[in-house]
Amino acid sequence: MQKVTAKTLSGKAASLLNAGEVKYVLGWKKGEFDYDITPALFESAEELEKDFVWNDFSCANLSKYLIKYTRSLSGKILVFLKPCDTFSFNQLLTEHRIDRQKVYAVGVPCSGMADEKKIRENADGITAISETEEGYLVHTLYSDAPAFISKEEALLEKCLSCKGWAHIALDEQIEGEVFAPSADRFDQVKALENMTPDERYHFWQNELSRCIRCNACRDVCPACTCEKCVFDNPNSGVENKAAANSFEEKMFHIIRAFHVAGRCTDCGECSRVCPQKIPLHLLNRKFINDIDSFYGEYQAGLDEGSRAPLVDYDTGDLEPSQVFDWRDGQNA
Amino acid sequence: MRKLSLENLNLAFASIAAKYPLYLPQDNSAGDAEYKKWEQGAKWSDKTNTVKSPKDFFFPQTEDLMAFQVSGKSIDIIDTRKESEDFVVFGVRACDVKSFEVLDNVFLTEPADSYYASRREHGIIVSVACTRPLETCFCKAFSIDPSEPAGDVSCYKTDDSLYLSANTEKGEALLAVISEYTEEADDAAVSKQKESINKIMDRLPLASLTPASFGGGKTKEFFDAPEWKSLSEACLGCGTCTFVCPTCQCYDIKDFKTGSGVIRYRCWDSCMYSEFTKMSAGQPRTSQLERFRQRFMHKLVYYPENNNGLFSCVGCGRCLSRCPIHMNIVKVMKALGGKKDE
Numbered sequence: 001m002q003k004v005t006a007k008t009l010s011g012k013a014a015s016l017l018n019a020g021e022v023k024y025v026l027g028w029k030k031g032e033f034d035y036d037i038t039p040a041l042f043e044s045a046e047e048l049e050k051d052f053v054w055n056d057f058s059c060a061n062l063s064k065y066l067i068k069y070t071r072s073l074s075g076k077i078l079v080f081l082k083p084c085d086t087f088s089f090n091q092l093l094t095e096h097r098i099d100r101q102k103v104y105a106v107g108v109p110c111s112g113m114a115d116e117k118k119i120r121e122n123a124d125g126i127t128a129i130s131e132t133e134e135g136y137l138v139h140t141l142y143s144d145a146p147a148f149i150s151k152e153e154a155l156l157e158k159c160l161s162c163k164g165w166a167h168i169a170l171d172e173q174i175e176g177e178v179f180a181p182s183a184d185r186f187d188q189v190k191a192l193e194n195m196t197p198d199e200r201y202h203f204w205q206n207e208l209s210r211c212i213r214c215n216a217c218r219d220v221c222p223a224c225t226c227e228k229c230v231f232d233n234p235n236s237g238v239e240n241k242a243a244a245n246s247f248e249e250k251m252f253h254i255i256r257a258f259h260v261a262g263r264c265t266d267c268g269e270c271s272r273v274c275p276q277k278i279p280l281h282l283l284n285r286k287f288i289n290d291i292d293s294f295y296g297e298y299q300a301g302l303d304e305g306s307r308a309p310l311v312d313y314d315t316g317d318l319e320p321s322q323v324f325d326w327r328d329g330q331n332a
Numbered sequence: 333m334r335k336l337s338l339e340n341l342n343l344a345f346a347s348i349a350a351k352y353p354l355y356l357p358q359d360n361s362a363g364d365a366e367y368k369k370w371e372q373g374a375k376w377s378d379k380t381n382t383v384k385s386p387k388d389f390f391f392p393q394t395e396d397l398m399a400f401q402v403s404g405k406s407i408d409i410i411d412t413r414k415e416s417e418d419f420v421v422f423g424v425r426a427c428d429v430k431s432f433e434v435l436d437n438v439f440l441t442e443p444a445d446s447y448y449a450s451r452r453e454h455g456i457i458v459s460v461a462c463t464r465p466l467e468t469c470f471c472k473a474f475s476i477d478p479s480e481p482a483g484d485v486s487c488y489k490t491d492d493s494l495y496l497s498a499n500t501e502k503g504e505a506l507l508a509v510i511s512e513y514t515e516e517a518d519d520a521a522v523s524k525q526k527e528s529i530n531k532i533m534d535r536l537p538l539a540s541l542t543p544a545s546f547g548g549g550k551t552k553e554f555f556d557a558p559e560w561k562s563l564s565e566a567c568l569g570c571g572t573c574t575f576v577c578p579t580c581q582c583y584d585i586k587d588f589k590t591g592s593g594v595i596r597y598r599c600w601d602s603c604m605y606s607e608f609t610k611m612s613a614g615q616p617r618t619s620q621l622e623r624f625r626q627r628f629m630h631k632l633v634y635y636p637e638n639n640n641g642l643f644s645c646v647g648c649g650r651c652l653s654r655c656p657i658h659m660n661i662v663k664v665m666k667a668l669g670g671k672k673d674e
Contacts, residue, residue: 031658031663032537032538032652032662032663032666033467033537036652036658037658038566038657038658038659038663039566039657040562040565040566041562041565060657065566120653121363124380124464124465124466125464125465125466125467125532125536126466126467127467127537141465141467141532141535141536142464206361207361210360210362210366210383212384212393212571212572212575212576213393213571213575214570214571214572214574214575214602215570215571215605216568216570216571216572216656218570219568219569219570219656220568220570220656232605232606232607233607234607234610239586239607241584241586241599241600241601241605242393242394242586242597242599242600272656273568273570273572273656275383275572275575275576275654275656276362276364276383277362277363277364278362
């Protein structure tokens with residue numbers, strides 16, 4: 001359950017709309033059920049009143065939509081950003097993908113989001129989900145009493161290692177307590193590194209074999225902002241429509257991970273939207289972990305305009321041969 | 333009606349698998365169901381539906397159509413098709429069975445698609461009634477009854493038994509394979525189950541959804557509707573809805589250069605993709621709004637117009653479950669066609 005209420009947010013947005021400070025509000029719109037929320041643009045206080053929603057299913061990171069909207073709309077856009085979303089926003093500013101002048105960024109303290117898939121996995125025919133302090137009461141067609149799932153059990157993967165410690169590049173910050181995380185986000189990366197090459201191969205083989213090449217991971221990714229993706233280009237020879245073999249399938253994800261390395265803020269949207277629940281964020285975290293080890297800790301999106309280690313050079317940088325020594329040292 | 337004790341289910345599967353490749357929904361490591369080939373020890377998933385639909389069996393995501401081998405100044409055209417063999421797809425839901433009819437209208441209308449036709453001919457479909465429809469289910473809107481699944485054999489699974497009845501000759505032949513494990517039974521248990529399914533269907537959140545305001549001849553009415561803008565606004569342009577959909581049938585045909593020749597293959601395409609139906613003259617739908625609209629107009633207007641009023645949605649709910657931004661045909665139908673309720 002979110003500590004800040006939807007009313008606080010929609011009230012703030014409505015007053016800025018009415019005062020003419022902003023022309024549009026980018027937020028979350030309620031759906032058919034309690035969990036199927038859609039990112040949406042609101043243009044009036046009435047629309048906000050009717051459909052705006054802010055709850056544990058307002059997971060979507062809205063920053064990438066600002067690329068499109070700051071180009072197509074004239075007038076200021078208020079955007080609600082959770083702490084983790086602000087890193088993506090800031091990274092997009094660093095990459096000059098968003099017209100900052102057109103944005104009014106409002107930071108929302110987040111109490112942690114729920115993974116709809118985790119809840120639905122064990123509940124058929126959900127008629128309602130009520131949020132409580134401790135978790136969720138899931139009402140279904142098949143049981144008179146609601147089933148309880150705790151906040152921890154239902155927590156979205158990305159929230160396990162929340163980036164609520166910083167809330168950046170904002171015009172305004174809504175007051176409130178932020179969810180405090182405890183998990184080490186590199187635990188799973190280390191577990192993968194400790195596998196034998198065969199074990200690791202089988203792990204990824206199993207995960208990536210489910211890929212249906214829908215491109216949702218790429219399309220939602222705030223770091224994937226090429227005007228024309230190489231996988232969408234019929235002249236590139238690597239167009240996305242079909243993989244010639246399973247190796248090529250893996251290549252898509254590996255190439256994508258390489259391409260966003262150093263720019264990925266670890267927002268977790270790729271894994272959240274994957275229809276096949278492939279833990280794609282682990283590929284990115286491997287890169288983040290390596291960059292941290294090679295060049296010192298680095299968080300993409302933390303500073304606007306700073307030069308990321310992979311696009312910067314100084315004489316103290318690791319030589320390629322040292323990378324191999326480092327890796328062998330790790331394995332020894 | 334034949335009755336199979338669930339204790340003998342695996343023996344029956346083994347008998348079928350000894351004769352035909354048998355595909356069955358099984359839980360994967362992500363906790364979802366997917367069709368996998370039956371092997372000893374395989375467990376039939378309890379999930380109401382699979383992530384990907386069974387359309388793959390007849391219209392696979394990718395398939396080679398032919399190859400061209402170049403030697404000197406001559407080009408040989410090679411038929412890359414492998415001999416088809418009979419196969420069994422077990423545990424297909426009523427909505428997915430209906431989706432085959434939607435695909436048949438496309439692929440079996442003259443000139444018939446011989447690749448698809450061959451697989452349809454060899455496929456034996458065993459359907460199963462839905463005892464736990466999900467909140468995302470709305471097959472009833474398209475006149476599909478999940479308690480009366482079609483297919484070559486229809487099944488009803490109770491706590492202790494599986495009731496089977498053959499609907500076709502292929503189905504009779506399949507039941508003969510497992511006859512040693514089945515016995516004649518009356519339909520009392522099945523009637524009871526049908527009754528309980530129908531009661532649940534009436535209580536589903538989407539029970540009152542209807543496509544009545546859509547159909548052939550409605551192009552003008554809906555094409556320029558202002559609602560498309562807000563409906564398509566958040567669409568990422570990914571292919572999830574089209575790839576999990578049992579009735580989406582668009583494909584692309586492309587050539588793959590092998591070095592010494594060419595393999596011509598077919599693969600699923602998605603109207604959500606920016607390069608969809610791109611021609612030498614250019615791209616007919618340049619905005620995501622147009623691409624988004626195409627998908628729903630096709631299902632709710634164009635397809636019924638060309639197929640005697642049959643809609644090309646079966647209400648399986650996969651797009652409701654899997655769309656990254658939770659936009660789907662139900663929201664489209666309510667926004668565009670739900671005006672009568674007001």
